[in-house]
Amino acid sequence: MGNRIFLSDPTACTAEVVAGARLLAVADRVGPDRAWRRAAMDNLMRVVVAMFAWCMPLLLLAIAIGLAVKAMPLISTTPLMDLLTSSEWRPLKGEFGFLAFIVGTVEVTLIAVLLAVPFGVLSGIYLSEHSNTATKRLAVPVLDMLGAIPSVIFGIWGVVLIVPLVRNGIAPFFGVASTGYTVLTGGLVLSVMVFPLITQVVHEVVRTVPNGLRDAGLALGATNWETTRKVVVRKALPGIWAACILGFSRAFGETIAVLMVVGNVVQIPWNPLQAGYPIPALIANNYGEMMSIPMYDSALMFAALLLLAIVLAFNLYARRVLKRMEIRAN
Amino acid sequence: MHTPRTTLSVRGLHVNYGDHAVLKDVNVDFPDRRLTAIIGPSGCGKTTLLRTLNRLIDNTEGTRITGEVLLDGQDIYARGADVTGLRRKMGLLSQRPTPLPMSIFDNVAFGMRIHGERPKQQIAERVEYFLRHASLWEEVKERLHQPAGGLSIGQQQRLCLARGLAVGPEVILGDEPTSALDPISTRHIEDKFTELKERYAIIIVTHVLRQARRLADHVVFMYLGEVVEQGPAEQLFNDPQHELTRAYISGSIS
Amino acid sequence: MEKSTRNRLLQEQAALWMMRSAAFVVFASLVAIILTIVVKGWSSLSWEMLTSTPQGGYYLGKGGGILNAIAGSVYLALGSTVLATGIGLPIALYLNVYASPSGRSVGMIRTALDVLFGVPSIVYGSFGFVLMLWVGIKVSLFAGIIVVGLLVVPIVARTMDEVLRSVRPEMKDAAFAMGATRWETAWKVVARQGLPGLGTALLMGFGRAIGDAASVMFTTGFTDHVPGSIMDPAATLPLAIFFQLSSPVPEVRERAYAAALVLTMIILILSIFGRLLVKRSSKHTI
Incomplete structure (x- = not known):
């Protein structure tokens, strides 16, 4: 992945860069498994936070409806x-x-x-x-x-x-x-x-x-x-x-x-x-x-x-x- | 030196924001191991072009993108493309340095940690390596665990460079990366670029023509969302083919 | 000096004095309130007052103190702040990292929060009562925590939202550009940058939760005892003040004044602490 240019460049072959390439090689050992888990976590949280956020307008609605339902018996017997x-x-x-x-x-x-x-x-x-x-x-x-x-x-x-x-x-x-x-x-x-x-x-x-x-x-x-x-x-x-x-x-x-x-x-x-x-x-x-x-x-x-x-x-x-x-x- | 290959190219790219066309039919090849400067008057779409390259533009609501951006032959806008993986291949330096709210060490380690857990020892090794790589190690080695916000602006920008390099990119993107810096820090970063272009494709947006002359191997001149002219720096600066380019370079439009 | 000029300068002076006295009245009223509470409450405050429950009934019994209310209030405020933060922080993260800033949903949710913030607590209390009837739970600490939690969510969420809104967009870009997902950006960068402000939001929520009377009347009830379980009714400081202040027994009224002093101290300390937290930004804030 990332180290391709790194390794193929002869002009950059100092000891420092070789060390760097070795380090980068470690990064590449981390498999697609982790990427998948991160994406899954991200998607899960996207749903969770959006759900919480949309609960707020719903809460307002719920309060109004809840009170209205309880008030119904009175409103239906006495004109407003x-x-x-x-x-x-x-x-x-x-x-x-x-x-x-x-x-x-x-x-x-x-x-x-x-x-x-x-x-x-x-x-x-x-x-x-x-x-x-x-x-x-x-x-x-x-x-x-x-x-x-x-x-x-x-x-x-x-x-x-x-x-x-x-x-x-x-x-x-x-x-x-x-x-x-x-x-x-x-x-x-x-x-x-x-x-x-x-x-x-x-x-x-x-x-x-x-x-x-x-x-x-x-x-x-x-x-x-x-x-x-x-x-x-x-x-x-x-x-x-x-x-x-x-x-x-x-x-x-x-x-x-x-x-x-x-x-x-x-x-x-x-x-x-x-x-x-x-x-x-x-x-x-x-x-x-x-x-x-x-x-x-x-x-x-x-x-x-x-x-x-x-x-x-x-x-x-x-x-x-x-x-x-x-x-x-x- | 060998002939540069193209790793990143843009084909027929259109970007619309609402009804407004920000980029119109952009076709550019960015050569590998060269520094490409995108120049042009402000508002010509330079930054937008840069942001399409690592799909940061996805976060701007209301933009419509058509065309292709090919990285190693793969369209990054293809359905199912791995955006985080793509961004990992692109380091970004923004106009003002943006250290993350954590220590100097953690800033550099951040990318490695999110992309994969690794033993502490290896992370420490790599942090040192990349801080050295960005010529910052000597200045910060005594205070690695202090907040990154305490560094000078110039040091912060080099920290951002180290942080970007640490995730192992192929391409470095710079959005006027020196515009907030003092002359000495600017020199630092420019020297770094000259060194780094031996190994990476570097693409910077700049409105400072002198900087483009100093650094660029390849220049893309944009005007009102279109690429007017592109080519090797020498040719574009000394013998511009297009009337607009000539006018911009001579300073009569800006 | 010309006459008109002199008039204008006089007018300026008059206006200044009017404004100064208005500001003075605002300031003086705070001093008056705190003084009243301290003067009335200080003499009633004792170790026994703080550490014992009322003896012989809270309304008529002469002995004992307000431990029932202190404990109940602290439990209630802790529980509802935790609940409100658990709901409020994700909302703030949604508004600032997940949702598109120019989109419609952000505006709608912010408006909903602002409006909910303005809904009187007695309405929350009434709603809580309806809710309890439907779900079938009795007057209890648990019911109180739910309803007060809902009451506090808008404050916590909106304050956190304002805090996170001030995080520079470039910082988010920087995290994204390194390949961080939205969640990693939200949790590891944006929330961390806003940390001190998030703390202040928490304290504000706690303050509102511990001081609210109207919503707990319906939901938490009142008792002479320290609640043993979350399903027990619980006394709260505001209601301890409200109920006991009207008692014919002077010793009981003392308890109300002591409770008022305790409550005021808690609120003032929270307010000062929250302010310090904002000023002394956390170590890593950029």
């Missing part, structure tokens, strides 16, 4: 519109109206996002545009850590700090008596959970804006801030929007932290200083008795399916926006 627009929640009588839970979820999420977006976007822009290296080196790990803290820890923080703050500070300020376990409390705790995410995505997105644009802005005599606002932010706008959507969908499905501070009263919270009952809290609080009441399990799985559908829609939308930005940037 009634489920979504009725606020009659009497599991024992078989009445399942999700309106109160839907309103609760949306309210908590909106409060969280409205609070988190200004902070998240501003600090994201600050980090990528206006901060020095030392700040960045401190901020990035801090954001990572905030993102890694489990939600139950945020929950305990909410119970210890935010609940009293709402009970003794915010509610009396508006002349309302409150236990502190309110929709607003849930929103506040959630916003702290969401803004690291928003900050990180904004930070990433703003960094993709090409430097040439910044230089162009500055060269026209714009101040740093004017360049940021009129050039960089405008360019990064779709990404910032996507960051907010991702924050929204993260907040939407958050369970334990909200559950711990939101009060969990089945009612439509007309103002944020009332207790509410978001969908994730509903599922988590009642899994214990869901098998003992007819249709209750079906109702909870329907709730989970609802959650999945909304989060999925928001996520796919945000990913598409980000993807388009990435393509444009390249």
Whole structure:
């Protein structure tokens, strides 16, 4: 095989080359058996890794189908519109109206996002545009850590700090008596959970804006801030929007932290200083008795399916926006 | 010196990427034990041609290849051709040296190990041999088990050469192998090529005309995916037959 | 100075201060959370707390500690991280060595992973519940490991994918050019080059697994005992916090605070360790 030229070349017949040829001859003793085994291993692994990879879209499908199958009994007996627009929640009588839970979820999420977006976007822009290296080196790990803290820890923080703050500070300020376990409390705790995410995505997105644009802005005599606002932010706008959507969908499905501070009263919270009952809290609080009441399990799985559908829609939308930005940037 | 035989030849090769024809009806004979330089302006398909020779192009999605590449008379694109066996017969040096994420020793031993288990003693012997072969032994013999990433760029490229030689190739392919190197390291590699072409067929892509003049025995000039002219270096540089070749060599197109 | 110029500079200053205070709030909230947990948890933490199981029932019994939750959480997180790595690493290798980079499958699988990453853990928990009904397994460590493992796969796979994506394509070419098969290239070269990053991905997965509450509620259950077998139910730190914090008994609430401190410490250590791992790239990384 490989040593043919080697041996037949008289000009190369130094001692060194003879030694080399001897060594190469050893290589040739390795039979086709090994080549076959290597190819077989390669083909096997090709199938294995591809299988694992394709399991992921299937997993998504399996989750949706699994929940849908369990939710079927409820959907087939009660029209979908009634489920979504009725606020009659009497599991024992078989009445399942999700309106109160839907309103609760949306309210908590909106409060969280409205609070988190200004902070998240501003600090994201600050980090990528206006901060020095030392700040960045401190901020990035801090954001990572905030993102890694489990939600139950945020929950305990909410119970210890935010609940009293709402009970003794915010509610009396508006002349309302409150236990502190309110929709607003849930929103506040959630916003702290969401803004690291928003900050990180904004930070990433703003960094993709090409430097040439910044230089162009500055060269026209714009101040740093004017360049940021009129050039960089405008360019990064779709990404910032996507960051907010991702924050929204993260907040939407958050369970334990909200559950711990939101009060969990089945009612439509007309103002944020009332207790509410978001969908994730509903599922988590009642899994214990869901098998003992007819249709209750079906109702909870329907709730989970609802959650999945909304989060999925928001996520796919945000990913598409980000993807388009990435393509444009390249 | 005896007359060179052809070990590697390309017959009627077309490469399409999507609708775009990257190579159009390429016919080249690469002489054995000679250094062939493929020259031409950037984007003319030099690198693509090189990558078809060891079927690395297979890894680029969306390419369609027709025609033949004959190695020792066998079409490497024939159905059932042994791709890994083929690649083993071709050493590759890329633009930037690419040491593998392991020690200097393991880099050279990598090819031998994947192609067949051998006693430790023999591997060690061969590693030393090929490191000497690439004129690197003296510089690294004290730190064989340190990471290859710690070598200078020039040393890394010689390590890649040793690594390529260690699997026992017949042909050495170089894709602008000196473009990332400093002048002294470039000299090193060029000297090595001059020495190695006594035993191997060497094919390099280069955009440095002076390098082609210095090293090449045989030159292939390409333009827009076609081979415009090929022949012995002396003839091609001193008496180009084609208008385009003349223009390129004189520097009026690039 | 012209008036308009002065206005513009004032605006610049104002904007800077706004951004700085926003960043400060982000930073301060982390400090506030950690301080809260440390202040509340420190006094409850004792050797006995860490090494004994709750006595007289976790919700009302005054004695004992949180060993049940620590042990359960560690078992659960270990098991699910191993599972998630076993699935996630092949996926990352598929995306970066086997599949063609411009092909459609890569985009689809990455999107699927991103979307799965966004699926709330309560949905995973609900799905786990459905799965357990179908397959017929009871609330157990085993069920928890499966469901939490699935929850962690997207994080592990996607992080590993990003790590391997940064491996230079020339390095793959170099291995192929020597006649290495795809598998040899993937396993001996690409994975090895990404080793430190793969470690970080593992730690991230572990952190997510040990901290998740909603998915284990349905699947792992809760118990006062250290699980003796994989088919036993197991307590976990997040649920130990959640259940015991609402207890009327002050001593029980102490246990919740202690569990919170332990959990936070674990997460912070993992986070710091993961960061060090990335920075100090492994010996052989090019």
